[in-house]
Amino acid sequence: MSTKDAPSTEPGYRIGAVSRLTGISTDTLRMWERRYGVVEPHRAEKGNRLYTRDDISRLALIKRLVDAGHAIGTIANLSQEQLQERLGPYAEGAGLSAPGEAASCRVAVLGDALAVRLPGMSAELEGLDLVGLYRERRRFEEEVVSLKPDVVILEYPTVHEDTVTEVKRLARRSAARALVVYGFATAAAARQLRSSRILPVRAPVDASELRRLCLGGRVEVSEAPEPAGDLLGGPVPPRRYDDGELARIAMSSTTVKCECPHHLSDLVSGLAAFETYSAQCESRHPDDAALHAYLHATTARARAMIEDALARVVESEGIEV
Secondary structure, eight states: OHHHHSOOOSOOBOHHHHHHHHOOOHHHHHHHHHHHOOOOOEEOTTSOEEBOHHHHHHHHHHHHHHHTTOOHHHHTTOOHHHHHHHHGGGOOSTTOOOTTSOOOEEEEEEOHHHHHHGGGOTTTTTTEEEEEEESOHHHHHHHHHHHOOSEEEEEEEEEOHHHHHHHHHHHHHHTSEEEEEEEEEOHHHHHHHHHTTOEEEESOOOHHHHHHHHTTOOOOOOOOOOOOOOOOOSOOOOOSSOHHHHHHHHHOOOSSSSOHHHHHHHHHHHHHHHHHHHHHHHHHOGGGHHHHHHHHHHHHHHHHHHHHHHHHHHHHHTOOO
16 A cells, blocks of 8 residues: 555644544544554654555545445555545546546645645545645746646735736646635736736635636635735744644644634734735835835734744644644
Protein backbone atom coordinates (compact mmCIF):
# COMPACT_ATOMS: atom_id res chain seq x y z
CA MET A 1 0.00 0.00 0.00
CA SER A 2 1.16 3.55 -0.66
CA THR A 3 1.68 4.58 2.98
CA LYS A 4 3.94 1.59 3.59
CA ASP A 5 5.85 1.65 0.31
CA ALA A 6 6.66 5.35 0.25
CA PRO A 7 6.25 7.11 3.61
CA SER A 8 5.32 10.76 3.12
CA THR A 9 7.25 13.64 4.68
CA GLU A 10 4.23 15.94 4.54
CA PRO A 11 3.00 17.65 7.72
CA GLY A 12 1.02 15.31 9.99
CA TYR A 13 -2.66 15.49 10.90
CA ARG A 14 -3.78 14.34 14.35
CA ILE A 15 -6.38 11.62 14.74
CA GLY A 16 -9.23 13.99 15.62
CA ALA A 17 -8.69 16.00 12.45
CA VAL A 18 -8.54 12.80 10.38
CA SER A 19 -11.79 11.63 11.97
CA ARG A 20 -13.54 14.87 10.99
CA LEU A 21 -12.14 14.80 7.44
CA THR A 22 -12.97 11.16 6.69
CA GLY A 23 -16.09 10.60 8.79
CA ILE A 24 -14.45 7.63 10.56
CA SER A 25 -14.66 7.70 14.36
CA THR A 26 -11.41 7.76 16.31
CA ASP A 27 -12.26 4.43 17.95
CA THR A 28 -12.82 2.82 14.53
CA LEU A 29 -9.57 4.31 13.21
CA ARG A 30 -7.60 2.80 16.09
CA MET A 31 -9.31 -0.56 15.67
CA TRP A 32 -8.69 -0.65 11.91
CA GLU A 33 -5.02 0.17 12.43
CA ARG A 34 -4.54 -2.34 15.24
CA ARG A 35 -6.49 -5.22 13.69
CA TYR A 36 -6.06 -4.67 9.93
CA GLY A 37 -3.12 -2.29 9.50
CA VAL A 38 -5.03 -0.08 7.07
CA VAL A 39 -2.45 2.71 7.48
CA GLU A 40 0.70 3.18 9.53
CA PRO A 41 0.62 6.69 11.03
CA HIS A 42 3.82 8.26 12.26
CA ARG A 43 4.24 8.94 15.96
CA ALA A 44 5.11 12.33 17.44
CA GLU A 45 7.50 12.64 20.37
CA LYS A 46 4.56 12.54 22.78
CA GLY A 47 3.21 9.40 21.09
CA ASN A 48 0.37 11.11 19.19
CA ARG A 49 -0.59 9.59 15.85
CA LEU A 50 0.30 11.79 12.87
CA TYR A 51 -1.31 11.03 9.50
CA THR A 52 -0.23 12.17 6.04
CA ARG A 53 -2.43 13.39 3.19
CA ASP A 54 -1.92 10.01 1.52
CA ASP A 55 -3.23 8.31 4.67
CA ILE A 56 -6.32 10.53 4.62
CA SER A 57 -6.96 9.82 0.94
CA ARG A 58 -6.61 6.07 1.54
CA LEU A 59 -8.90 6.12 4.57
CA ALA A 60 -11.53 8.11 2.66
CA LEU A 61 -11.55 5.47 -0.10
CA ILE A 62 -11.86 2.64 2.43
CA LYS A 63 -14.72 4.45 4.18
CA ARG A 64 -16.63 4.77 0.90
CA LEU A 65 -16.16 1.06 0.16
CA VAL A 66 -17.26 0.04 3.65
CA ASP A 67 -20.33 2.27 3.33
CA ALA A 68 -21.05 0.56 0.00
CA GLY A 69 -21.14 -2.85 1.74
CA HIS A 70 -17.55 -4.17 1.51
CA ALA A 71 -16.19 -5.91 4.61
CA ILE A 72 -13.17 -4.09 6.02
CA GLY A 73 -11.20 -7.34 6.21
CA THR A 74 -11.49 -7.86 2.45
CA ILE A 75 -10.14 -4.42 1.45
CA ALA A 76 -7.82 -3.37 4.30
CA ASN A 77 -4.60 -4.51 2.59
CA LEU A 78 -5.42 -3.47 -0.97
CA SER A 79 -3.22 -0.87 -2.68
CA GLN A 80 -4.56 2.58 -3.53
CA GLU A 81 -4.99 1.53 -7.16
CA GLN A 82 -6.85 -1.64 -6.18
CA LEU A 83 -9.14 0.33 -3.89
CA GLN A 84 -10.00 2.70 -6.74
CA GLU A 85 -10.69 -0.23 -9.05
CA ARG A 86 -12.84 -1.91 -6.40
CA LEU A 87 -14.81 1.31 -5.96
CA GLY A 88 -16.06 0.80 -9.54
CA PRO A 89 -19.67 1.94 -9.85
CA TYR A 90 -19.46 3.80 -6.53
CA ALA A 91 -16.84 6.23 -7.85
CA GLU A 92 -18.08 9.79 -7.47
CA GLY A 93 -15.09 12.01 -8.15
CA ALA A 94 -11.75 13.06 -6.60
CA GLY A 95 -9.99 11.55 -9.59
CA LEU A 96 -12.36 8.62 -10.08
CA SER A 97 -14.85 8.28 -12.93
CA ALA A 98 -17.41 5.59 -13.46
CA PRO A 99 -17.40 3.75 -16.80
CA GLY A 100 -19.07 5.77 -19.56
CA GLU A 101 -18.92 9.05 -17.63
CA ALA A 102 -16.85 12.09 -18.58
CA ALA A 103 -13.45 12.42 -16.94
CA SER A 104 -13.30 14.53 -13.80
CA CYS A 105 -12.10 18.12 -13.86
CA ARG A 106 -8.32 18.25 -13.36
CA VAL A 107 -7.37 20.97 -10.87
CA ALA A 108 -3.95 22.36 -9.89
CA VAL A 109 -3.70 24.56 -6.78
CA LEU A 110 -1.13 27.17 -5.74
CA GLY A 111 -1.56 28.64 -2.26
CA ASP A 112 -0.44 28.23 1.34
CA ALA A 113 -3.81 27.56 2.99
CA LEU A 114 -5.68 25.79 0.17
CA ALA A 115 -2.81 23.36 -0.47
CA VAL A 116 -3.12 22.22 3.15
CA ARG A 117 -6.91 22.18 3.49
CA LEU A 118 -8.21 20.70 0.23
CA PRO A 119 -6.69 17.18 0.24
CA GLY A 120 -8.94 15.98 3.06
CA MET A 121 -12.15 17.33 1.56
CA SER A 122 -12.81 14.72 -1.12
CA ALA A 123 -16.50 14.42 -0.23
CA GLU A 124 -17.09 18.12 -0.98
CA LEU A 125 -14.90 18.03 -4.12
CA GLU A 126 -16.85 15.38 -6.02
CA GLY A 127 -15.90 15.49 -9.69
CA LEU A 128 -12.56 17.24 -9.14
CA ASP A 129 -9.18 15.56 -9.53
CA LEU A 130 -6.53 17.44 -7.52
CA VAL A 131 -3.56 16.77 -9.79
CA GLY A 132 -1.18 19.19 -8.07
CA LEU A 133 -1.02 21.05 -4.74
CA TYR A 134 1.75 23.64 -4.39
CA ARG A 135 2.92 26.21 -1.87
CA GLU A 136 6.03 27.18 -3.86
CA ARG A 137 5.40 29.30 -6.97
CA ARG A 138 8.63 28.17 -8.65
CA ARG A 139 7.70 24.48 -8.50
CA PHE A 140 4.19 25.26 -9.68
CA GLU A 141 5.51 27.04 -12.75
CA GLU A 142 7.96 24.23 -13.51
CA GLU A 143 5.44 21.38 -13.22
CA VAL A 144 1.99 22.74 -14.05
CA VAL A 145 2.33 22.29 -17.83
CA SER A 146 2.95 18.55 -17.46
CA LEU A 147 -0.11 18.20 -15.21
CA LYS A 148 -2.45 19.40 -17.99
CA PRO A 149 -5.03 20.90 -15.60
CA ASP A 150 -8.46 22.04 -16.72
CA VAL A 151 -8.53 24.66 -13.96
CA VAL A 152 -5.86 26.33 -11.84
CA ILE A 153 -6.74 27.84 -8.46
CA LEU A 154 -4.34 30.62 -7.42
CA GLU A 155 -4.49 31.89 -3.84
CA TYR A 156 -3.36 35.44 -2.98
CA PRO A 157 -3.78 37.35 0.31
CA THR A 158 -4.02 40.58 -1.69
CA VAL A 159 -4.51 41.45 -5.35
CA HIS A 160 -3.42 44.74 -6.94
CA GLU A 161 -3.04 45.79 -10.54
CA ASP A 162 0.52 44.47 -10.76
CA THR A 163 -0.59 41.11 -9.34
CA VAL A 164 -2.85 40.68 -12.36
CA THR A 165 0.17 40.45 -14.66
CA GLU A 166 1.56 37.51 -12.71
CA VAL A 167 -1.84 35.78 -12.56
CA LYS A 168 -2.30 36.13 -16.33
CA ARG A 169 1.18 34.71 -16.94
CA LEU A 170 0.50 31.66 -14.73
CA ALA A 171 -2.85 31.10 -16.41
CA ARG A 172 -1.28 31.27 -19.89
CA ARG A 173 1.50 28.91 -18.87
CA SER A 174 -0.93 26.30 -17.60
CA ALA A 175 -3.26 26.76 -20.60
CA ALA A 176 -6.15 26.35 -18.17
CA ARG A 177 -9.10 28.32 -16.84
CA ALA A 178 -8.04 30.24 -13.72
CA LEU A 179 -9.70 31.12 -10.42
CA VAL A 180 -8.08 33.60 -8.03
CA VAL A 181 -9.03 33.21 -4.36
CA TYR A 182 -8.08 36.45 -2.60
CA GLY A 183 -8.34 38.17 0.77
CA PHE A 184 -8.49 41.77 -0.39
CA ALA A 185 -8.36 43.33 -3.86
CA THR A 186 -8.71 46.70 -5.52
CA ALA A 187 -11.77 47.19 -7.69
CA ALA A 188 -9.53 47.89 -10.69
CA ALA A 189 -7.62 44.63 -10.23
CA ALA A 190 -10.83 42.62 -9.95
CA ARG A 191 -12.12 44.21 -13.18
CA GLN A 192 -8.85 43.41 -14.98
CA LEU A 193 -9.07 39.77 -13.91
CA ARG A 194 -12.66 39.45 -15.13
CA SER A 195 -11.81 41.10 -18.45
CA SER A 196 -9.10 38.43 -18.91
CA ARG A 197 -11.66 35.67 -18.22
CA ILE A 198 -10.05 34.99 -14.84
CA LEU A 199 -12.58 34.64 -12.02
CA PRO A 200 -11.75 36.48 -8.75
CA VAL A 201 -13.32 34.86 -5.68
CA ARG A 202 -13.31 36.55 -2.27
CA ALA A 203 -12.03 34.36 0.59
CA PRO A 204 -13.13 32.52 2.62
CA VAL A 205 -14.57 30.05 0.10
CA ASP A 206 -15.54 26.51 1.08
CA ALA A 207 -14.77 23.32 -0.83
CA SER A 208 -18.30 22.88 -2.22
CA GLU A 209 -18.24 26.38 -3.70
CA LEU A 210 -14.80 25.78 -5.24
CA ARG A 211 -16.18 22.60 -6.78
CA ARG A 212 -19.10 24.51 -8.30
CA LEU A 213 -16.79 27.18 -9.71
CA CYS A 214 -14.33 24.66 -11.15
CA LEU A 215 -17.16 22.79 -12.85
CA GLY A 216 -18.42 25.96 -14.53
CA GLY A 217 -20.31 28.06 -11.96
CA ARG A 218 -20.00 31.83 -11.51
CA VAL A 219 -20.18 34.19 -8.53
CA GLU A 220 -20.55 37.91 -8.12
CA VAL A 221 -17.59 39.50 -6.33
CA SER A 222 -18.09 42.56 -4.19
CA GLU A 223 -15.67 45.37 -4.81
CA ALA A 224 -13.21 46.52 -2.18
CA PRO A 225 -14.50 49.43 -0.05
CA GLU A 226 -12.67 52.73 0.20
CA PRO A 227 -10.61 52.98 3.42
CA ALA A 228 -10.77 55.75 6.04
CA GLY A 229 -8.97 56.59 9.29
CA ASP A 230 -6.22 58.64 10.97
CA LEU A 231 -2.45 58.25 11.24
CA LEU A 232 -1.11 56.05 14.05
CA GLY A 233 2.63 55.73 14.58
CA GLY A 234 4.68 52.99 16.26
CA PRO A 235 6.43 49.76 15.28
CA VAL A 236 4.56 47.03 13.41
CA PRO A 237 4.72 43.64 15.17
CA PRO A 238 5.97 40.74 12.99
CA ARG A 239 3.75 37.76 12.14
CA ARG A 240 3.96 34.76 14.44
CA TYR A 241 2.33 32.20 12.09
CA ASP A 242 2.40 31.94 8.29
CA ASP A 243 -0.67 30.89 6.26
CA GLY A 244 0.35 27.23 6.10
CA GLU A 245 0.81 27.04 9.88
CA LEU A 246 -2.57 28.68 10.42
CA ALA A 247 -4.21 26.10 8.16
CA ARG A 248 -2.62 23.22 10.10
CA ILE A 249 -3.70 24.73 13.43
CA ALA A 250 -7.26 25.08 12.13
CA MET A 251 -7.35 21.39 11.17
CA SER A 252 -5.82 20.06 14.41
CA SER A 253 -7.96 18.10 16.85
CA THR A 254 -8.31 19.53 20.36
CA THR A 255 -9.80 18.66 23.71
CA VAL A 256 -11.78 21.92 23.67
CA LYS A 257 -15.36 21.19 22.58
CA CYS A 258 -15.54 24.15 20.23
CA GLU A 259 -13.86 25.48 17.11
CA CYS A 260 -11.60 28.06 18.78
CA PRO A 261 -8.39 27.10 16.89
CA HIS A 262 -10.28 27.25 13.60
CA HIS A 263 -11.98 30.58 14.31
CA LEU A 264 -8.83 32.23 15.69
CA SER A 265 -6.78 31.02 12.70
CA ASP A 266 -9.35 32.51 10.31
CA LEU A 267 -9.27 35.82 12.19
CA VAL A 268 -5.47 35.98 12.01
CA SER A 269 -5.50 35.08 8.29
CA GLY A 270 -8.00 37.79 7.47
CA LEU A 271 -6.20 40.45 9.49
CA ALA A 272 -2.81 39.49 8.01
CA ALA A 273 -4.23 39.71 4.48
CA PHE A 274 -5.67 43.18 5.09
CA GLU A 275 -2.43 44.22 6.79
CA THR A 276 -0.49 43.35 3.63
CA TYR A 277 -3.10 44.99 1.45
CA SER A 278 -3.00 48.29 3.36
CA ALA A 279 0.82 48.29 3.39
CA GLN A 280 0.92 47.85 -0.39
CA CYS A 281 -1.62 50.63 -0.84
CA GLU A 282 0.82 53.07 0.80
CA SER A 283 3.11 52.97 -2.22
CA ARG A 284 0.30 52.99 -4.80
CA HIS A 285 -1.55 56.05 -3.55
CA PRO A 286 0.93 58.68 -2.26
CA ASP A 287 -1.83 61.16 -1.42
CA ASP A 288 -3.29 58.66 1.05
CA ALA A 289 0.03 57.43 2.51
CA ALA A 290 -0.80 58.55 6.05
CA LEU A 291 -4.21 56.89 5.92
CA HIS A 292 -2.83 53.55 4.76
CA ALA A 293 0.05 53.71 7.25
CA TYR A 294 -2.58 54.04 9.97
CA LEU A 295 -4.62 51.12 8.64
CA HIS A 296 -1.49 48.99 8.32
CA ALA A 297 -0.26 49.67 11.85
CA THR A 298 -3.70 49.29 13.45
CA THR A 299 -4.43 46.01 11.67
CA ALA A 300 -0.99 44.64 12.58
CA ARG A 301 -1.60 45.35 16.26
CA ALA A 302 -5.03 43.69 16.10
CA ARG A 303 -3.47 40.69 14.34
CA ALA A 304 -0.74 40.44 17.00
CA MET A 305 -3.34 40.44 19.80
CA ILE A 306 -5.32 37.62 18.18
CA GLU A 307 -2.06 35.72 17.57
CA ASP A 308 -1.33 35.95 21.31
CA ALA A 309 -4.73 34.40 22.02
CA LEU A 310 -4.12 31.70 19.40
CA ALA A 311 -0.68 30.94 20.88
CA ARG A 312 -2.30 30.28 24.27
CA VAL A 313 -4.76 27.84 22.69
CA VAL A 314 -1.94 26.14 20.76
CA GLU A 315 0.13 25.73 23.93
CA SER A 316 -2.82 24.61 26.06
CA GLU A 317 -3.91 21.98 23.53
CA GLY A 318 -0.40 20.77 22.64
CA ILE A 319 -0.97 21.54 18.96
CA GLU A 320 2.18 21.01 16.91
CA VAL A 321 2.79 23.75 14.36
